[in-house]
Amino acid sequence: MTLEYYQLHAQDFFSATVNVDMASLYAPFLERIPAGGRILDAGCGSGRDSKAFLQRGYAVEAFDATAEMVALATQHTGLPVRQMTFSDVDVTARYDGIWCCASLLHVRMQALPEAMERLAQALKPDGVWYVSFKYGDGERIKEGRHFTDLNEQALEALLTPLTDITLIRHWITEDKRPERTEMWLNALLVKSP
Numbered sequence: 001m002t003l004e005y006y007q008l009h010a011q012d013f014f015s016a017t018v019n020v021d022m023a024s025l026y027a028p029f030l031e032r033i034p035a036g037g038r039i040l041d042a043g044c045g046s047g048r049d050s051k052a053f054l055q056r057g058y059a060v061e062a063f064d065a066t067a068e069m070v071a072l073a074t075q076h077t078g079l080p081v082r083q084m085t086f087s088d089v090d091v092t093a094r095y096d097g098i099w100c101c102a103s104l105l106h107v108r109m110q111a112l113p114e115a116m117e118r119l120a121q122a123l124k125p126d127g128v129w130y131v132s133f134k135y136g137d138g139e140r141i142k143e144g145r146h147f148t149d150l151n152e153q154a155l156e157a158l159l160t161p162l163t164d165i166t167l168i169r170h171w172i173t174e175d176k177r178p179e180r181t182e183m184w185l186n187a188l189l190v191k192s193p
Contacts, residue, residue: 002106002145003066011072018046018076022101025130025173026052028188029097032128033058037096042089042119043103044081047073053099054079061095063088086115091122098122098129102184105133109148112158120162125193129165135172135183150185164192 026049033039037058041050044062046069053060054077063082064070073081086107098119107115123129136149150158152170159167170187 004144011068013045013069018048020048022049022052025101025132025186028169029099029128029130030056030058032188032190033097038094039097039099040095040122041099041101042086043100043106044073045069045101045103047077047079047081049099049101050079050081051077058097086118087111089115089118089122093124093127094122096124096127098127100129100131102132102134104131105147105149106145107148108146109139112148113161116158116162120165120191123165123191125191127191128168129189129191130186131189132184132186135185152185155185155187159189165189166192 035057039053039058039060041053041060041062044050044064047062050060050062050073060079062073062077062079063084064073065083065085067083070081070083104112104115119129133150134147135151137151137154139146139148155170156167159165166189168188168190170185173184173186175182175184
């Protein structure tokens with residue numbers, strides 16, 4: 001259902017998100033990544049964030065779940081964006097940073113622990129990980145897409161099994177798109193050395 005939405009609406013989604021200014025969210029994430037460090041943009045959508053990280057000198061890998069978004073992100077970034085899902089992540093200690101901006105929120109609650117475990121494994125010791133979810137509690141369908149919304153308590157419960165991952169901070173922001181009024185739960189995580 002969610003994948004079909006992005007296949008059908010890829011160009012509209014790209015156009016609506018590619019120019020959103022995310023610099024205030026990049027700052028706390030990038031300050032913890034060494035110059036030239038390797039970042040995974042997991043569920044990259046338009047490729048907006050991948051391109052921003054590339055322009056700042058980082059080595060970037062990116063993936064998205066639908067062929068249409070992969071094609072648009074590849075065109076936008078010049079990167080060989082891969083078509084895959086969180087369940088396809090199968091590397092160990094590869095990334096200095098993992099960026100999950102508005103992507104994990106499409107994973108069903110029952111599948112989130114495995115996705116989080118795979119991403120945690122892919123992160124290097126001392127690596128930093130950014131996640132964002134629409135602020136709320138529970139799962140819902142909206143306009144043909146599945147959302148798993150989290151509040152602070154649900155996020156902490158999700159992180160509890162990941163014994164080598166520590167929550168550094170979480171904060172709530174308004175949607176960066178001026179026409180939207182939704183609130184977002186942002187979190188910065190770090191992997192133990």
